Amino acid sequence: MALIDLANPTRFLSATARVLPWLAIATAIAFAVGLYLVWSAPDDYQQGATVKIMFIHVPNAWLAMAVWAVMSIASIGTLVWRHPLADVAAKAAVPLGAAFTFLALLTGSLWGRPMWGTYWVWDARLTSVLVLFLMYLGVLALSRTVDDPSRAGRAAAILTLVGAINLPIIKFSVDWWNTLHQPASVFRASGPAIDPSILTPLLVMALAFMLLFVTLHLAAMRNEILRRRVRTMWLMQAHAAS
């Protein structure tokens, strides 16, 4: 079976049904290993154990951007090739991306509380993630507000691509804005320099979250395909009755 056959929704459903349990197990193992490594990693001399929130915050921030990239690729598939699964992939990714972004904001806020004394500061990284979160909510709102699913998919695809073009610009602007208003001594949310004893747990946690995303994404795509089948059946039923 060639990879292109996966493009057929039915084939996709049967293929993912086989793969999904293994992915779930792999995710669980990755998290187990990662969390163990996090637990055994050295405390930061300045921040104590709270630095370990970074091991959740940073992968989530990475994923927030990566999921938008996945959505963008899927959007190109929707608009240019009208690939049936591209639409499904994009739609399934949006809530996941929004959730990871929210987690990044939440953990970033919790991480900073002991150091800053407040739950929020308008530093460059957190602010860019906040704008990214708003953009996720925009795509969510747009795709839920348009009634027809294929039109909603195309509208969301265009907004995703416009957002993808704008994200570097927004990131650059927010960084620039931050340097304008930055007083001299401020906590840098990027945390301590990356030391090997910290790099390994970070990468394992990043892998774990990535596996989590892939697992959840495939599961969500399956649900969306099934949801659309149900909808088609209802439509056929209504049409036959008239």
Place this chain on the structure above:
Amino acid sequence: MTAFLALLQRDTRLAIRIGGGALMGVLFFLIVVTLVPFAVGPDLAQLRRIGPAILWVGALLASLLTLDRLLAADHEDGSLDLLLMGTTPLELVVLTKAAAHWITSCLPLVIATPLLGLFLNLEPLAIGAVALTLLAGTPALTCIGLIGAALSVALRRGGLLLPLLVLPLTVPVLIFGVAASNAAIAGPTSFGAPFMILCALSLGSLVLGPFAAAAALRHGLE
């Protein structure tokens, strides 16, 4: 008269004749600027410091007001169908509508800025800087708003959705617009750098906006 000019003339006429036209946007701008001292207090020094920011946020919100009708009105009365059957490319059609929107909604805001700057105790240099940055930055606001208008064209409850789609994308314009204004007034940084970036954002959105909006309209009509 070419199709492009005919469309520009029609849209400008409509904007002026319907619903108070330019005046409503300016009044909204005035109200927003008036609200801020109620919220932050009448301390003139403080108002002068945040003046450019207040003017920019007010102009941003005021320019959003008429955006949702920009394309929806033509969609609802069937004009959009006929506009698609002319020989003018759709990208040029939406750009023309954006130009009409800018002339009738954003340009009056720029003209009203000096008066409102007085309310915020801004000096002439500051007023000039803000007006200039608004002049350079509002095309970007219109073109980005055009994308949101095209995406929400067929929605009946599109009203609140449009700001949600458009505002995050306008963050860079706001940042550089206010930064340029402040740089002209006091700042250590030069006026030129943020102003150039602001102009670049406007020029970029003049390209991205119509293309994305036309694509959204085409995909939405099927």
Place this chain on the structure above:
Amino acid sequence: MLRLSASGLGCVRGSRTIFDDINLELSSGEVLALVGPNGSGKSSLLRLVAGLLRESAGRIELGGGAPDQTIGEQAHYLGHLDALKPSLTVAENLAFWVHYLGGNVASLPAALAGLGLGSLAELPAAYLSAGQRRRLSLARLVAVPRPIWLLDEPTSALDAAGQEQLAGLMRQHLSGGGLILAATHGPLGIEARELKLGGTA
């Protein structure tokens, strides 16, 4: 000599197949009436030919037309909506479309007069009755010469005199080499072949 033909045309809107495998042929001087129950896709077929919808299958071809223009650019579409701006006058509304669609603005007064709207030229379009609005839309078809007319229920909102006028305009268009594709529930007022849509569920 124009020839509009479509083969194997299919239309899917939302997830619903509106119609499938429709064929039609139409030449200069001919009228084709689309008939069928509501929801059978008469309006969708017109919009497909106009280029306002994308076909899910099949193709539409125009032989003998301008090679560098799409079918939509050589057609007039008269839909359910009138595309009139209430705050512009009758003359301003028509003048805009004439300029935009590439017609000659000198033909405007004659077009308005021919449809009995000459005296209303300076009236804001908001004050027009439904029949007058329809006639103003028809004036657009007369003022800008385009060979293909795509009419969606053109007789609706017109009284008997208006329908007579419409029939006359259609005959004039046909004798000038134009062709007409019209969706209708009732008689058009002129001789027409029929294409029935919506046979099967």
